[in-house]
Amino acid sequence: MDITTSIAGIKLKHPVFNAAGPICTTKEELDAIGASAASAIVCKTMTKEPRKGNPEPRYADFGRNSINSMGLPNPGYKAYMALLPQLARHEKPIIASFIGMTLEDSLEIVAGLNEVKEIAAIEMNLSCPNLPGKPQVAYDFQRSGEVLAEVGKIIRKPWGVKLPPYFDEVHFKLIADILNGSTIQFVSVINSPGNGLVIDRDKEQVAIRPKQGFGGIGGPAIKPFGLANARKMRQLLKPKTSVVGVGGITTGGDVFDYILAGADAVQVGTAFMQEGPGVFGRLAAELEEVMTAKGYSRIADFRNKLKEW
Ligand SMILES: Cc1cc2nc3c(=O)[nH]c(=O)nc-3n(C[C@H](O)[C@H](O)[C@H](O)COP(=O)(O)O)c2cc1C
Secondary structure (H helix, E strand, O other): OOOOOOOOEEEEOOOOOOOOOOOHHHOOHHHHHHHOOOOOOOOOOOOOOOEOOOOOOOEEEEEOEEEOOOOEEEOOOOHHHHHHHHHHHHOOOEEEEEEEOHHHHHHHHHHHHHOOOOOOOOEEEOOOOOOOOOOOOHOOOOHHHHHHHHHHHHOOEEEEEEEEEOOOOOHHHHHHHHHHHHOOOOEEEEEOOOOOEOOOOOOOOEEEHHHHEEEEEEHHHHHHHHHHHHHHHHOOOOOOOOEEEEEEOHHHHHHHHEEEEEEEOOEHHHHHHOOOOOHHHHHHHHHHHHHHHOOOOOOHHHHOOOOOO
């Protein structure tokens, strides 16, 4: 059985690693991912300045799903420039996630990350704030194109974007055209669908404190949208652009589904939050079980081979 894969030309022992955000902010947390079976280490999305994030409670489980409005708590990119090289001893690719509150912030962060040789790839979180009255950058197609072009001019590492879900055929085509005109080598889909609402019925209260209880949703509830976005990206992006599937993965069967739909690898958020670092080895082992039952011995045997009627 060979479940090796690659994204943006970077080899991975297997397709399963962590999604940016959950339990990947501090050195201890990142070391725990390094020591786990995860095939790569992604760090918390870093900003230019350190951030405390939103008031707590800012994360809640509902069943196997989650809602959060963390507000990007992180120690800032300069701290990660010092911290990420210390993860090299785990001998797995280190992926730096960042977000710019402005284009100038993004360019400053990228200029810093370019200098850290231990970083294998950079994931730009495109769910960034925009001008007042405009949606997050990923939902502002003109702005997305501008940001991708400017970052592309200076970035010197394999890089990709983390995108929120799109739900409209026209939006899929618009973002794909922009990505195809950029220098990105991978796309990670999906970030948490935003502005969900979860209610604690006993307390008759919203589940989290920030933003009147509205927050991003993770877990199995979002898997159909994660699958759809991974598949659309595979269909619309240049063949050499890698697709990383994210959203609702809790079993090896879910990993199989994403790869069947066209993903090269997958990231796990909520299930890692709920289960801890053992989740990565469990999912990789379960993927092998599914493949054995189906008579497959390599990822390429079924990747992007989803049948249609
Ligand atoms: C607590 C929490 C924090 C998150 N923080 C980030 C983040 O900093 N950057 C990012 O790109 N996505 C962030 N996400 C989104 C996840 O990376 C992932 O895209 C989403 O949760 C869907 O995957 P899941 O269904 O496996 O949770 C966060 C999710 C959670 C639950």
